[in-house]
Amino acid sequence: MSNTGHIRQYGYAGKVLRINLSEGRVAVEEINLEILRDFMGGVGYAAKLLYDEIPVGIDPLGSENKVVFATGPLTGTIAPGSGSIEICFKSPLTGIWCESRAGGEWGGALRRAGYDFLVVEGKAKERKYVMVDDDKVEIRPAERLKGKTTSQKEKIIKKEELKDEKFETVAIGPAGENLVRFATIMAGERAFGRGGGGAVMGSKNLLAVAVKGSGKIPVANPGEFSLACKQTREKVVADAGAEDWTIHGTTKSLAGCDAQGDIPTKNWRSNSWGKGEALYDHFRRKNLVKAEACYRGCVLRCKRIVKVDSGRWETPQHEGGEYETMAVFTFFVLNEDVDAAVHAGYLCNEYGLDSISTGAVIAFAMDCYDNGIIGREEAGGLDLTWGNAETVIELVKRISSRDGLGRVLGEGVRRASQQIGKGSDMLAIHVKGLEGPAHDARSGKSQAIAYGLSNRGMCHIHPLETGDYDSFKNNFGLIPYGIPDPQTVDRFAEEGKGEIVKKLQDFGVVPDILGFCKFYVYVSLGLDELAGMLSALTGWDVDGWELLRVGERVYDLQRMFNTREGIRKTDDMLPERCLKLPEFGDYASVKECEIKNLSRMLEECYQARGWSKETGVPLKAET
Numbered sequence: 001m002s003n004t005g006h007i008r009q010y011g012y013a014g015k016v017l018r019i020n021l022s023e024g025r026v027a028v029e030e031i032n033l034e035i036l037r038d039f040m041g042g043v044g045y046a047a048k049l050l051y052d053e054i055p056v057g058i059d060p061l062g063s064e065n066k067v068v069f070a071t072g073p074l075t076g077t078i079a080p081g082s083g084s085i086e087i088c089f090k091s092p093l094t095g096i097w098c099e100s101r102a103g104g105e106w107g108g109a110l111r112r113a114g115y116d117f118l119v120v121e122g123k124a125k126e127r128k129y130v131m132v133d134d135d136k137v138e139i140r141p142a143e144r145l146k147g148k149t150t151s152q153k154e155k156i157i158k159k160e161e162l163k164d165e166k167f168e169t170v171a172i173g174p175a176g177e178n179l180v181r182f183a184t185i186m187a188g189e190r191a192f193g194r195g196g197g198g199a200v201m202g203s204k205n206l207l208a209v210a211v212k213g214s215g216k217i218p219v220a221n222p223g224e225f226s227l228a229c230k231q232t233r234e235k236v237v238a239d240a241g242a243e244d245w246t247i248h249g250t251t252k253s254l255a256g257c258d259a260q261g262d263i264p265t266k267n268w269r270s271n272s273w274g275k276g277e278a279l280y281d282h283f284r285r286k287n288l289v290k291a292e293a294c295y296r297g298c299v300l301r302c303k304r305i306v307k308v309d310s311g312r313w314e315t316p317q318h319e320g321g322e323y324e325t326m327a328v329f330t331f332f333v334l335n336e337d338v339d340a341a342v343h344a345g346y347l348c349n350e351y352g353l354d355s356i357s358t359g360a361v362i363a364f365a366m367d368c369y370d371n372g373i374i375g376r377e378e379a380g381g382l383d384l385t386w387g388n389a390e391t392v393i394e395l396v397k398r399i400s401s402r403d404g405l406g407r408v409l410g411e412g413v414r415r416a417s418q419q420i421g422k423g424s425d426m427l428a429i430h431v432k433g434l435e436g437p438a439h440d441a442r443s444g445k446s447q448a449i450a451y452g453l454s455n456r457g458m459c460h461i462h463p464l465e466t467g468d469y470d471s472f473k474n475n476f477g478l479i480p481y482g483i484p485d486p487q488t489v490d491r492f493a494e495e496g497k498g499e500i501v502k503k504l505q506d507f508g509v510v511p512d513i514l515g516f517c518k519f520y521v522y523v524s525l526g527l528d529e530l531a532g533m534l535s536a537l538t539g540w541d542v543d544g545w546e547l548l549r550v551g552e553r554v555y556d557l558q559r560m561f562n563t564r565e566g567i568r569k570t571d572d573m574l575p576e577r578c579l580k581l582p583e584f585g586d587y588a589s590v591k592e593c594e595i596k597n598l599s600r601m602l603e604e605c606y607q608a609r610g611w612s613k614e615t616g617v618p619l620k621a622e623t
């Protein structure tokens with residue numbers, strides 16, 4: 001690291017900071033250069049670390065679990081889109097591998113302080129927060145932060161505890177302290193969203209980590225790196241879709257995805273509603289304040305500053321209104337009150353709740369109510385009729401505080417359905433315990449394989465939204481790397497998708513390894529740009545093919561983490577409802593929507609990966 005004058009590897013700070021909360025011990029370790037070359041960083045290096053260090057079968061909320069804050073070599077550099085960091089852990093929601101990404105300045109600050117990775121292990125006896133100021137690292141008392149919202153914690157730490165606004169913080173909210181299984185960790189107002197990292201932090205009695213650093217990442221070839229970053233920036237800005245990201249962010253997809261049959265509606269009974277255009281129109285006119293960047297080097301600026309000016313759901317300006325959040329609090333629960341959806345998203349940020357899982361468990365509860373499985377009494381007096389905005393807001397609060405039905409729902413749909421019984425498992429939409437997000441595989445069949453095989457469960461973006469290839473014809477720059485032009489591929493076809501998904505997913509892991517924002521792959525950022533920047537930064541001679549191989553290696557290792565925990569082919573199947581013809585909406589009579597043979601599609605992908613066709617277990621061990 002250049003602030004100590006000791007360079008172990010260009011492109012890296014060179015150190016792992018390890019904090020053991022049981023022993024109150026802080027250790028600084030040298031980064032392992034052999035692992036680094038094979039796994040590079042981010043979710044790759046963290047996968048190797050957790051595979052080697054976490055015993056099989058441990059309780060994710062016990063002291064043996066570890067949280068790895070994992071930067072990539074590009075995190076916090078001048079590369080556009082490099083404000084990314086991942087956290088990796090065994091999920092209390094799914095019991096398997098989990099990774100969650102957030103943008104912002106925190107990852108860059110950790111690297112400037114001299115560390116590529118922060119490993120948190122053990123469990124503190126009392127509430128603590130951690131302060132990292134270059135090589136000064138302290139585990140500090142945090143009783144006064146108890147029960148505070150995420151923004152309150154950040155404010156207290158910066159203004160009153162450390163009296164220094166230059167610190168970047170990550171913090172959990174009341175939901176994480178209450179061990180809600182899908183609690184987030186918030187980096188400012190950016191969420192490490194999925195899989196319950198906030199609950200793991202809460203289980204360790206760790207409420208926040210504040211970081212400040214003054215070093216620089218050493219660059220092997222500064223002139224080449226600057227040029228490679230400049231060329232990437234210019235290519236991204238010149239993309240026909242780039243301006244749209246700034247003007248509309250992710251939220252405009254409410255209209256486009258609705259038209260394409262890509263938004264699960266009424267707890268996945270349909271994949272379209274026909275109201276996306278009107279909902280987005282309200283959002284744009286009434287709620288959107290401005291576009292910003294989540295970290296200072298971003299040229300796309302998809303971050304939305306939103307508010308509700310007045311009325312029942314009056315909400316202060318905050319960062320929110322993302323597509324997924326808005327979709328789950330409207331389409332999933334048939335709610336047409338956009339202001340209420342914005343407010344629900346705001347509460348999720350403040351309490352530290354994953355908005356996707358929160359919307360999904362509420363949709364599940366409404367479906368149970370609709371089917372007579374739970375009544376008003378079990379619902380704590382709430383009217384769970386579809387579209388009831390007041391109930392949606394109240395349930396967000398009760399889930400965070402684990403009150404009544406909120407306690408059951410805070411376990412996630414899989415466990416909630418096991419507790420409720422009465423056939424409610426048929427209404428619980430998840431894969432491996434992770435609730436499904438706001439994209440529907442009946443719009444593009446490759447997404448069904450991706451949902452089945454995402455290593456963190458039913459996720460669209462880790463490693464890649466493959467439905468975008470099928471349904472929206474995005475080739476992700478991979479035609480020279482052997483995938484067919486999506487324009488020639490029928491989105492509803494099933495045969496041949498397994499091989500395509502394998503390559504798309506290997507590619508999708510790469511930004512999560514390198515510390516790059518995934519949204520850039522939608523606007524011309526491809527393997528060649530990533531390889532060029534990485535080579536100049538590190539001095540390695542890396543090309544796109546090598547990045548694909550590293551992506552595959554990391555993906556397989558995560559799968560091995562999961563197979564070690566008992567995951568097999570049956571766990572890769574989707575809930576029946578997600579495969580069937582929609583009950584209503586524009587696609588209710590489009591027979592091609594139906595997913596007829598997911599098992600065969602999965603087998604095709606297993607074969608492409610060199611996994612057992614029968615079980616889905618990786619046969620080759622590159623680890």
Ligand code: SF4
Nearest residue numbers: 103294298300302517
């Ligand atoms: S595109 Fe959006 S999420 Fe990605 S770095 Fe920019 S503002 Fe952050």
